Amino acid sequence: MTRSHLSQLAVLAAVAQNGSFRGAARELGIAPSAVSHAVSNLESSLGVRLLSRTTRSIAPTEAGARLLERLRPALSEIDRALETAIEARDVPAGNLRLTVPRTAAYLVLAPKLGAFAKAYPDIMLDLVIEDRFTDVVAGGFDAGVRLGESLQRDMIAVRIGPAIRGAVVGAPSYFEKMPRPQHPRDLIQHRCLRFRFSSGVIYRWEFEKDGEEIELPVEGPLVVGEDRLIVQAAMDGAGLAFIFEDYVKDAIADGGLLRVLEDWCPPFDGFHVYYPSRRQMRPALRAFVDFFRAGK
Incomplete structure (x- = not known):
């Protein structure tokens, strides 16, 4: 690998991350023509096409994606080496991702x-x-x-937040039509507002009491990947929500939401870095x- 390859690889990674030559140019502080020239020279020297260019978008080819996957950790280590040099001043500094x-x-x-x-x-x-x-x-x-x-x-883990609890809540208007569940399995008869993780997996509601653990694939009228939307839907009477307690403590305090199955929601370990x-x-x-x- 020549020294020019190192700078060209950094340019390639910036283009892939930004999805455009202009975006990479802004990030790197160079002209778009210099970005295009660096990528073209890299492709020419390697003898393989690394980026697929259309009038609307730029994306890595299969060969480019494989190269970038191997390249990303190495570039991150270079960034850390530079930041370590900066931090030799004994002042915390640099990018923290x-x-x-x-x-x-x-x-x-x-x-x-x-x-x-x-x-x-x-x-x-x-x-x-x-x-x-x-x-x-x-x-x-x-x-x-x-x-x-x-x-x-x-992994080394350091706790940065308090213990947290889940809370099953519903609006007073919801409970005017539906009975309050006394046991987690009663939720099968209820309209439940479900959370979808970014992986696509829908959260199965989990409960524990006196050593008994229950996991339920509840059903209901809403599936969404945003907690605050679930809280709003619950306050509007759309169904029951199972949400972190801190999101709804004020609504519970002022009577906008009613809590059920509290004895089935013990606290558990909080967030760690x-x-x-x-x-x-x-x-x-x-x-x-x-x-x-x-x-x-």
Whole structure:
């Protein structure tokens, strides 16, 4: 590999990420013609077409996709090496890229993001919101945030949020027509508002009491991948919602929603930030962990 190949590969990755030469040019701070020239020279030297170009879009070819899949972790390591050099000043700085589920972003991170930005102005926090579990190494992330129960054993995990509970709730208008369920299996007779993960999997409602665990594939009039839409539909009387307690505590307090099956919804482990145990911890990540650590 020549030195020119390294810069050309970085340009190729930017084009693939942005889906256009112009977007890559803006990101890299160079002219679109320079981007096109770099990709063309790379394709010519390798003897294979890496990008499929149409008048409307640019996408990797099969060969380009395979190259980018192998290339992405290497470019991420180069970025980290440069950021480590910057952080030699003993000031947390540089890009910090995290994969975070939507619920953790809203309930745990959002209330403190402004304060974090003020405390660490040299850190550029890049949050990728996705519900599926992500391999932080393969995805080029510094760390991720997930529920403690879903983490792999080879990860270091630090809790950044309190214990959380689920809550089954419905509007008073719904219970004017339907009886309150006394047992999770009573939900089979109810209209339930269901959550779809980004993977396409629909959440099966889970309950536990006195050592008995129940998992139900409930049915109902709505399937959606956004918690706040489910809460609104429940408040409008469309059916029962099974939602994190923090999303509905105010509605429960003011009587807009009524809670049922509370004794079947015990608290469980909250959100953790996780990162590979074999990777040296960057100052920027340490600053993030210390700032959001539970109990602070």
